[in-house]
Amino acid sequence: MLRYFFKRLLSLALSLLAASVVIFLALEVVPGDPAAYMLGLNAQEDTLNALREQLGLNGTILERYLSWAGGLLTGDFGISYTYRTPVADMIGDRLWVSLPLALYALTLSTLIAFPAGIWAASRRGSYVDAGVMGVTQLGVAIPNFWFAMLMVLVFAINLRWFSAGGFAGWDEGFWASIKSLTLPAIALALPQASILTRVMRSSLLDTLGEDFIRTARAKGLSKGQAMWRHALRNALIPVLTIMGLQFSFLLAGAIIIENVFYLPGLGRLVFQAISARDLIVVESVVMLLVFAVIMVNFSVDLAYALVDPRLRGRR
Amino acid sequence: MSLLKIKNLSLAIHGVPILKDISMEVEPGRVLGVIGESGSGKSITAFSVMQLLPNGAESSGNIALVGQDILSLSEVELCGIRGREVGMVFQEPMTALNPLKTIGAQVAETILIHENVSRADAKRRAAEALRRAELPQDQFPLSRYPHELSGGQRQRVVIAMAIALRPKLLIADEPTTALDVTTQAQILLLLKRLVVEDGMGLMLISHDLAVVADLADDLVIMREGEVVESGPSDALFRNMQHPYSRALLKASGHVPERVGQTQDAALLRVSKVVREYVSHSHGLWGATSHFRAVSDVSFEIRRGESLGLVGESGCGKSTLTRAILGLEDVQGGEILFDGQPVFTHHHANKDVRRRMQVVFQDPYGSFNPRWKVSKLITEPYHLLEDPPRGVEQDAAIAEALESVGLNSDDQHKYIHEFSGGQRQRIAIARALIIKPDLIILDEAVSALDVSVRAQVLDLLADLSDRFGLTYLFISHDLSVVRSITERVLVMKAGEIVEEGPTGDVFDRPKHQYTKQLVAAAPALPADVQVA
Numbered sequence: 110m111l112r113y114f115f116k117r118l119l120s121l122a123l124s125l126l127a128a129s130v131v132i133f134l135a136l137e138v139v140p141g142d143p144a145a146y147m148l149g150l151n152a153q154e155d156t157l158n159a160l161r162e163q164l165g166l167n168g169t170i171l172e173r174y175l176s177w178a179g180g181l182l183t184g185d186f187g188i189s190y191t192y193r194t195p196v197a198d199m200i201g202d203r204l205w206v207s208l209p210l211a212l213y214a215l216t217l218s219t220l221i222a223f224p225a226g227i228w229a230a231s232r233r234g235s236y237v238d239a240g241v242m243g244v245t246q247l248g249v250a251i252p253n254f255w256f257a258m259l260m261v262l263v264f265a266i267n268l269r270w271f272s273a274g275g276f277a278g279w280d281e282g283f284w285a286s287i288k289s290l291t292l293p294a295i296a297l298a299l300p301q302a303s304i305l306t307r308v309m310r311s312s313l314l315d316t317l318g319e320d321f322i323r324t325a326r327a328k329g330l331s332k333g334q335a336m337w338r339h340a341l342r343n344a345l346i347p348v349l350t351i352m353g354l355q356f357s358f359l360l361a362g363a364i365i366i367e368n369v370f371y372l373p374g375l376g377r378l379v380f381q382a383i384s385a386r387d388l389i390v391v392e393s394v395v396m397l398l399v400f401a402v403i404m405v406n407f408s409v410d411l412a413y414a415l416v417d418p419r420l421r422g423r424r
Numbered sequence: 425m426s427l428l429k430i431k432n433l434s435l436a437i438h439g440v441p442i443l444k445d446i447s448m449e450v451e452p453g454r455v456l457g458v459i460g461e462s463g464s465g466k467s468i469t470a471f472s473v474m475q476l477l478p479n480g481a482e483s484s485g486n487i488a489l490v491g492q493d494i495l496s497l498s499e500v501e502l503c504g505i506r507g508r509e510v511g512m513v514f515q516e517p518m519t520a521l522n523p524l525k526t527i528g529a530q531v532a533e534t535i536l537i538h539e540n541v542s543r544a545d546a547k548r549r550a551a552e553a554l555r556r557a558e559l560p561q562d563q564f565p566l567s568r569y570p571h572e573l574s575g576g577q578r579q580r581v582v583i584a585m586a587i588a589l590r591p592k593l594l595i596a597d598e599p600t601t602a603l604d605v606t607t608q609a610q611i612l613l614l615l616k617r618l619v620v621e622d623g624m625g626l627m628l629i630s631h632d633l634a635v636v637a638d639l640a641d642d643l644v645i646m647r648e649g650e651v652v653e654s655g656p657s658d659a660l661f662r663n664m665q666h667p668y669s670r671a672l673l674k675a676s677g678h679v680p681e682r683v684g685q686t687q688d689a690a691l692l693r694v695s696k697v698v699r700e701y702v703s704h705s706h707g708l709w710g711a712t713s714h715f716r717a718v719s720d721v722s723f724e725i726r727r728g729e730s731l732g733l734v735g736e737s738g739c740g741k742s743t744l745t746r747a748i749l750g751l752e753d754v755q756g757g758e759i760l761f762d763g764q765p766v767f768t769h770h771h772a773n774k775d776v777r778r779r780m781q782v783v784f785q786d787p788y789g790s791f792n793p794r795w796k797v798s799k800l801i802t803e804p805y806h807l808l809e810d811p812p813r814g815v816e817q818d819a820a821i822a823e824a825l826e827s828v829g830l831n832s833d834d835q836h837k838y839i840h841e842f843s844g845g846q847r848q849r850i851a852i853a854r855a856l857i858i859k860p861d862l863i864i865l866d867e868a869v870s871a872l873d874v875s876v877r878a879q880v881l882d883l884l885a886d887l888s889d890r891f892g893l894t895y896l897f898i899s900h901d902l903s904v905v906r907s908i909t910e911r912v913l914v915m916k917a918g919e920i921v922e923e924g925p926t927g928d929v930f931d932r933p934k935h936q937y938t939k940q941l942v943a944a945a946p947a948l949p950a951d952v953q954v955a
Contacts, residue, residue, distance in 0.1 A: 320519040329507030
């Protein structure tokens with residue numbers, strides 16, 4: 110188990126290193142000079158040079174990479190080209206919106222998907238099964254921004270239960286913030302829950318067809334007991350994989366929903382930074398998302414080992 | 425009173441009749457052998473007793489367990505009977521256990537589900553059940569997981585689960601089919617001991633007459649959902665009435681006729697071959713250890729000869745096969761085919777490779793289901809520099825199919841349209857099409873029913889006579905090896921421990937291991953007359 114853990118940890122570190130190099134190089138080849146962008150068209154050559162020096166844009170590629178990566182490690186992400194504020198602070202503020210939103214959406218999606226998937230699988234071929242499959246088909250097909258606008262119309266404009274957009278801020282209290290994140294979280298969770306339900310159902314059905322379920326039934330367990338005691342944990346492995354992928358996606362992929370609800374999240378930050386050619390912000394956010402994805406995968410790997418004793422013994 | 429009495433049981437699944445009016449009885453302390461080929465309905469009979477049937481199954485007739493009519497019980501009542509009154513053991517021990525739970529928890533579950541006892545008590549009794557299944561606690565503690573056990577050990581766990589509550593009836597559905605001969609012998613002995621100790625009734629289901637012959641007091645022979653013959657096994661073996669039973673008995677001891685024209689020249693020469701695998705197991709960058717799968721193996725196959733290679737799973741048979749086919753390099757020694765090395769410059773030597781073909785065990789998994797037969801059997805053509813095309817290719821396909829007893833029109837079909845035996849014929853046609861000198865038959869008849877197996881063995885004998893083929897026949901089944909090979913090699917833990925003419929080796933084994941193998945191999949009673 111310990112060796113499994115360290116092996117995963119090593120692969121985590123190597124992935125981060127590789128990702129940082131790729132991200133750095135990718136943005137190196139993007140055309141456009143941030144200094145020129147910041148100072149406008151009429152800037153003097155020596156002013157530009159001075160600014161480049163200040164931003165750390167001079168020097169060899171290796172020097173610039175090392176100073177950037179070193180900064181990342183110490184929590185110094187540099188200064189935004191457009192806002193002239195530390196990138197770390199900007200990201201920190203936005204993370205307080207995006208991270209809770211992603212967790213909220215994932216929780217909702219899990220709370221819907223587990224019971225629905227188990228319910229459908231345990232009544233395979235019934236109307237319940239057909240109904241769940243139909244609804245999830247729809248859930249995957251409906252674009253979430255359209256669903257989001259629909260919810261705004263119904264719950265914000267007509268019923269006035271929620272505000273149509275914006276974020277209250279955590280200073281306004283926990284429930285106020287949660288309330289402003291509810292509609293976006295539902296919109297984000299809808300397709301995710303649909304996919305997860307289908308994965309849960311098919312994984313559980315596969316497991317229910319396994320020989321050891323028959324063995325359990327031969328011992329005298331009822332269908333339901335065999336499912337809860339023997340099938341469910343075995344069926345979780347593919348479900349965990351999908352959940353890991355979904356969390357990473359929710360953290361990074363909420364751009365459209367954040368725009369629909371005017372939420373100051375990471376997605377919007379990156380969107381604005383790209384339009385403003387604020388490369389250092391883009392670099393930092395992308396790096397942070399990569400870090401999150403890798404951490405999530407690491408946790409999923411550890412969760413596998415908790416579920417499956419065969420992995421614990423493996424080196 | 426009988427323990428189990430099945431009377432006039434008929435069963436249909438979605439309207440398709442599966443069992444037709446079958447009757448059989450199991451007495452306490454006695455073993456009922458149920459014999460039949462695939463599709464005979466023997467497993468469905470067992471599942472009818474447990475009432476673990478697929479959806480859409482409809483039964484009529486009567487199944488009485490200690491006087492209780494099983495067919496009239498509710499699902500809840502049935503759950504109370506399964507595991508307590510009737511225990512069941514299955515064919516495939518590798519998948520019969522939940523991989524995520526310890527063996528202790530799985531055995532204790534049988535007890536906890538039926539009796540209101542404490543967990544500690546259930547654990548203590550689970551340990552006792554495992555001990556009775558010959559898995560002592562000092563070597564196999566309750567905390568073991570299934571993946572830490574071998575196939576035979578896992579089967580013992582399944583048996584422990586089935587007998588934990590000392591049921592009156594035990595149903596064993598092909599309990600040893602997936603196991604090696606020596607393990608099979610041990611498991612059969614264990615079952616027999618449990619029957620004697622507990623006075624339990626045992627319903628032993630098998631496709632193999634010889635497996636059942638030793639153990640069963642009574643026999644039932646089934647075909648296509650019907651009982652064709654039944655009675656006490658001594659009497660039945662001596663005086664079989666039904667033509668099907670006699671054909672089955674005859675097929676299981678079938679010896680194909682071969683002319684055999686072995687020449688003196690060696691076709692394949694394996695000398696001092698070593699095959700090692702590297703296993704990284706000591707830390708991240710630490711030393712690696714080597715696992716020697718084949719160790720210093722030498723033998724020859726003469727042109728036209730049929731050589732047997734027997735050994736249990738993990739003995740290195742398959743590794744050796746891959747080395748001979750030039751799929752992998754060896755770490756020592758050399759393999760020469762007609763004087764040329766089989767492996768050169770990091771890949772198989774094509775000049776030699778096109779003169780060797782292989783037929784594998786699984787007639788279901790070894791074909792691409794989306795290809796037509798014509799494409800499947802011409803696959804070895806990629807070994808030729810100038811393969812036949814057009815009319816010439818059509819002629820070759822027709823010839824290959826006809827030589828294995830199929831129709832040349834079959835080339836337009838897909839593989840799912842064929843039965844297991846026909847598929848194995850197609851596999852042989854695929855091997856024949858480039859007219860090889862040597863065919864390696866890797867457990868090629870092991871998955872087939874006895875009567876189909878007899879036909880395929882006849883076909884192989886006939887083909888070797890017609891085309892002067894040389895066979896390397898790899899199998900764990902001694903009786904098959906005996907029937908088709910002239911010479912045999914016995915392999916154990918990567919080494920050849922004995923070799924010689926097949927009859928001599930099996931009749932007068934010298935090496936301790938060969939003796940064990942021969943003793944463990946199930947055999948029909950010696951005085952049985954094959955009509």
